[in-house]
Amino acid sequence: MKSKTIKVDYLARVEGEGKLLVKIKDSRVTEAQLAIFEPPRFFEAFMRGRHFMEAPDITARICGICPVAYQMSSSYAMEDACGATVGGQLRALRRLIYCGEYIESHALHVYMLHAPDFLGYEDAIQMARDHGDTVKQGLKLKKIGNDLMIALGGREIHPINTRVGGFYKAPSKKDLQAFIDPLTWALEASLATVKWVAGFSFPDFERDYEFVSLRHPDEYPFTEGNVVSNKGIDIPINRFLDTFEEIHVEHSTSLQARVIERDDYLAGPMARYANNFDLLPKVAQDAAREAGLSRVCRNPFQSIIVRAVELVFACHEALRIIEQYEPPDTPFVPIEPRAGVGHGCSEAPRGLLYHRYRINDDGIIQDARIIPPTSQNQRAIEEDLRLFVEKNLHLSTEKLTWQCEQAVRNYDPCISCSCHFLDLKIVRE
Numbered sequence: 001m002k003s004k005t006i007k008v009d010y011l012a013r014v015e016g017e018g019k020l021l022v023k024i025k026d027s028r029v030t031e032a033q034l035a036i037f038e039p040p041r042f043f044e045a046f047m048r049g050r051h052f053m054e055a056p057d058i059t060a061r062i063c064g065i066c067p068v069a070y071q072m073s074s075s076y077a078m079e080d081a082c083g084a085t086v087g088g089q090l091r092a093l094r095r096l097i098y099c100g101e102y103i104e105s106h107a108l109h110v111y112m113l114h115a116p117d118f119l120g121y122e123d124a125i126q127m128a129r130d131h132g133d134t135v136k137q138g139l140k141l142k143k144i145g146n147d148l149m150i151a152l153g154g155r156e157i158h159p160i161n162t163r164v165g166g167f168y169k170a171p172s173k174k175d176l177q178a179f180i181d182p183l184t185w186a187l188e189a190s191l192a193t194v195k196w197v198a199g200f201s202f203p204d205f206e207r208d209y210e211f212v213s214l215r216h217p218d219e220y221p222f223t224e225g226n227v228v229s230n231k232g233i234d235i236p237i238n239r240f241l242d243t244f245e246e247i248h249v250e251h252s253t254s255l256q257a258r259v260i261e262r263d264d265y266l267a268g269p270m271a272r273y274a275n276n277f278d279l280l281p282k283v284a285q286d287a288a289r290e291a292g293l294s295r296v297c298r299n300p301f302q303s304i305i306v307r308a309v310e311l312v313f314a315c316h317e318a319l320r321i322i323e324q325y326e327p328p329d330t331p332f333v334p335i336e337p338r339a340g341v342g343h344g345c346s347e348a349p350r351g352l353l354y355h356r357y358r359i360n361d362d363g364i365i366q367d368a369r370i371i372p373p374t375s376q377n378q379r380a381i382e383e384d385l386r387l388f389v390e391k392n393l394h395l396s397t398e399k400l401t402w403q404c405e406q407a408v409r410n411y412d413p414c415i416s417c418s419c420h421f422l423d424l425k426i427v428r429e
Contacts, residue, residue, distance in 0.1 A: 004207040006389070006401050013113040014413050020404060021251075022389055032385040034378055034408060036252040043429055047368035052078045052337055052359050053164050059355070059370070060158040063414055065108070068101040068149065069348030071162045072223055073355040073370075078164045080238070081342025081359050084335045086283065089328040090166040096176075096321045097152040097162065098222040098346075102314035103145030103186065104156065105349035106307045109403070109412045110193060111138025114304050118200040141189055141311070144182045146340075148318065149176055166332030176322045183319050190311035191287055193256065197304045198291035203403060205388055206298040209380065210259065211271035214347055220279040223274065223346045228275055229265065229298075238343040240354050246371060257376040264379035267351030269306040270297050287293040300384055300410040307349075307412075337363025348373050350412050374413045381411055 008020040016036075023031040043062055050058065055074040060067035072094060079086060079095035086094070111134070112124040121127040128135040146156040153159025161168050212233065227243070228234045233241055246255035259265050274296045277285065277325055288309045297306055339358060344355045351373030358367040384407050392400060 004397065006397065006404055008401065008405055011405060011408060013116070016414060018408075018413070020385075020408060022385055022404060024389065024393065027390070027393055029386045029389050032382045032389065033251045034381045034385070034413075036254040036378070038056065040253055043367040044370055045048055047357075047365050050365050052357070052363040052365060053154045055334075055357065056162055056164060057158075057160070058400060062370070062372070063348075064157050065105055065414060066101055066348045067158050068097050068153070068162070068348065069346050069353050070355075070370075071159065072346040073099065073344040073353045074357070075162065075164045075344065076223060076346065077342040077344030077355040077357050078359070079335065079342065080278055081340040081343060081357060082335050082338055083240060083340075084165065086166055086333050089326060090170075090331070092321050092325065092372055093152060093167060093170065093328075095222055096318055096325075097149055097159070099314040099318035099321070100145045100148030100156075102310060102349055103318075104142045105145070105412075106311045106314070107141035107145060107197075109349075110197065110223050110304055110307050110311070111135060111141075113412065114307075114406075114409055115197070115200075117402075117409060118202075118304070120199075137189055137192075141186055141193075144179075145314075147182070148179060150227070151179070163165045163332055165335045165364065166328075166330075168331060170327050170331040172181070172327060173325060176325055180319065183315050183322070186281075187312065187315040187319065190308065190312065190315050191213045191283070193311060194291050194305065195306040197308050200304070201269045202299060203388070203392075205301060205384075205391065207300070207384065207387065209270070209298060210262070210265040211274040211296075212259075212265045212267050212376075213271040213275045213352060215275050216279070218279075219354075220276050220281075220317070221347050223344075227352070229259075229271075229346060233259070237345045237354075240343065240345065240371075241356065241369075244371070244376075246375065252378065254378060255371075256378045257371055258379055264383050265376070266380045267376045268303070268371050269310055269349075270303050270353075271298065271351065272347060273297060273306045273321055275308065280309070280313055281316045283316055284309050287312050300407065303410050310349075337361065350374060351376060372414070374411070377413065378410050381408055381413070384410075 004024040005023040019035045021033045056071040059070040059074045149156040154161040210231045212229045214221035214225045215228040277295045339361045354371040356369040
């Protein structure tokens, strides 16, 4: 074989639009690209001049699948700039709405976007013809996550009840107790999901990733803590830009992030799991072990199992919070603006999401920086493709193309989320 090109013009079963290009010559991969061609969305630019309290509502529009992550990262960044802290039951409610987002996002990915790859179907609709009850279970799980987001956020898409400092309205104890039975079912369904996906056949492929995630001293992380890696990074959130950088590549309208003076790294479920296994509840740890996972998973095709384990965690955590919930005296902490720079990180379902803002004394945003998970993972996806293809050149073009698409879907990329940046330079002569 002298040369071969694998080309997928439109990737299916991912959020957003991108394409895949792999070029092979003399048994070597000469080019591997996740080509992101969606136009930039300019969120960082049109945040400038807006009031700091608007940040959660504006940034939520970046993504319809994980808007809570954007709201939380922006809220924590603004609170950091203003020297404010949100704790107690308000902080617990933030974790609870995050649980809802994990449940709906992971259920969507596991059942609808990723499982068809392993079972040989083009999409979930075809899969439903033979696995109707399984698909219904996935949809029911997703709905429970959506309902939890509605109860706390006012709606599941771009919630309107979250704000800098907390919430506009806190739920009653009765409101949340209504979720105990659905979440109890969801926990059992999530445990069954782990067993189900653990039975899939996985390509033999592992890589020595640098796993990057948040690490909180007391809990499996959604927000707060340090940014850590399994290769020595351990920094406060406000040093993120001292350790990571974004670069532009010609084939992508999304910037690519890398560790300064190193290269690609992996964010997302596998990174959270590797860096925080000891902080998972026992029921999730036991499910992982029974599924054959060790404390670290390096096969990206098995990320579907790790997501299922996080489904168990999210259901268990939601039940814990609800059982301990007492309505706060006020639904938010009042925040007074002051000039400063604030940094916020949270763990979106797809991985680490970093926000940085500079505001003036009136709370007007002067500068914004947002680094989403998919742009952080793009280099790792491309390296996975390069190594995976070289290892599997014996496969037919059709099968290799299928598994290359699957390799991209391992990351559950949110391509639209990543395309918000444009660095415009005008030189006039």
